[in-house]
Amino acid sequence: MIRNPKDLQRYTAHERANHWVVGISFILLALSGLAFFHPAFFPLAQLFGGAVWARILHPFLGVLMAVSFLAIFFRFKALNVMTPADQEWLNRVGEMVDGNDHDMPEQGKYNGGQKMMFWALALCMLLLAVSGILLWRAYFGFPVGLVRFGAVIHAATAAVMIALIFVHVYAAIWVKGTIRAMWYGTVTRAWAKQHHRAWYRQVTGKS
Amino acid sequence: MALQSLDIARRSATTTPAPAARQTTEVAKLIDVSTCIGCKACQVACMEWNDLRDEVGSCAGVYDNPVDLTAKSWTVMRFAEVELSGPNGGRLEWLIRKDGCMHCADPGCLKACPAPGAIIQYANGIVDFHQENCIGCGYCVTGCPFNVPRISKEDSKAYKCSLCSDRVAVGQAPACAKVCPTGAIQFGSKEQMQDVADKRLADLKSRGFDKAGLYDPQGVGGTHVMYVLHHADRPELYSGLPNDPAISPLVSLWKGFAKPLATLALAGVALGSLFHYVTKGPNEVSKELEDELEKEES
């Protein structure tokens, strides 16, 4: 669906669907995982039909997320290579957070912060998937030393990743006109020119 | 099973105090390895009292049968043939140890368990699994320094020796202690059992076992199942009894103060975002830019 023919296509339908599969499975994983993380969160298990179901479902959701994240990773990997311009953007990220983004260095499809987020999330995914397999007692029986190590890695990485996702979601809410990119795939030209000017030039051929 | 007549000292995944109005005597089971003849009457008594019938396995070529603890075999005799070099030259010893839950004062299983009330430590020291609250995650296996709990393949619940908490609640000794024909398994208050052990140790030492000692490892705060060992300096001779067992530092890290801190940090990030929005306002596309592009388009 295109609301205005002048809007710019930022994501294809496949990319959006892929992202939502990852997003939904992540939320379910975080809710079910937190139930085992600390007693304070144990009631979250009720969302899954009780703690036994949460325990059974969590790793399968993990496999779904890991596979769909892998697809996202290869779709967007090339677009997230860091450049010197990204480095400069990151050095001045304080101004951005302060709400003063008008003279930030010009950015391509993704800014330095988004690229950092991409690589940090990819690393978290890898750590969670590997350590999650170590914890999966229903189907695997790794040596107990390895399982203990996996438990620490899994819990720590999960906490870091949930925090990163809070930042990811908040950034999308904070920068108005962004969330529609994940609903119908397009953004306005003004949005593109303000936030990703190099990308705007590239797709419109304008200055 | 939860029994009202047993007072609770600790409950898994519970952050508020357990009922503590009453104090009960700490109990202990004493296993005297030096008088055990390996007859396995205790294994049979355990099956009978707890009404468990494990699969009939096959002979693995050694006396150990079943060869390992299972969800339905809560105690097994482990037989070790050990060659000891001593002042009197090489000597073969047959060391037989009744394996099972040690009922740690500081139980790694309970510490690791994420399900409220699935693992209970009674005031008398018995550590008991309550399968009705068990979620089958296997964290108790990860937490235990003695490799004791087993997850059933049939129902995905964790099982282990209950020290016959149901018998103890009504003033009876555990089934294994009751049945042992040589008196190698005794049951009573922990203090009493330490006294009994002292007498046995004096006897063993008088017979030349000068390294004899009581196995009541302090790394787990002491245990409510204790062994009299003739070679207490080398517990690993007894089919790998750990030398200085303690809850793994990784388990303490995993279950320690870091989690409440991580929870606060997450709340901080969420609230920080909210207040960022409220104080800085949204990041909107500037009006000038919008007007400029509108002109361009028309």
Ligand code: HEM
């Ligand atoms: C990528 C594949 C994943 C696999 C295979 C996996 C597997 C597991 C397993 C087997 C457990 C133990 C509980 C159970 O048996 O269900 C567990 C616990 C947990 N998982 Fe995952 N998981 C994955 C991804 C995630 C993600 C993305 C998150 C969070 C956002 C997460 C958060 C947690 C948490 C917080 C725990 C509890 C850890 C603790 O007890 O301290 N997991 N996971």
Ligand code: SF4
């Ligand atoms: S021996 Fe293992 S299962 Fe038994 S109380 Fe200690 S930690 Fe728990």
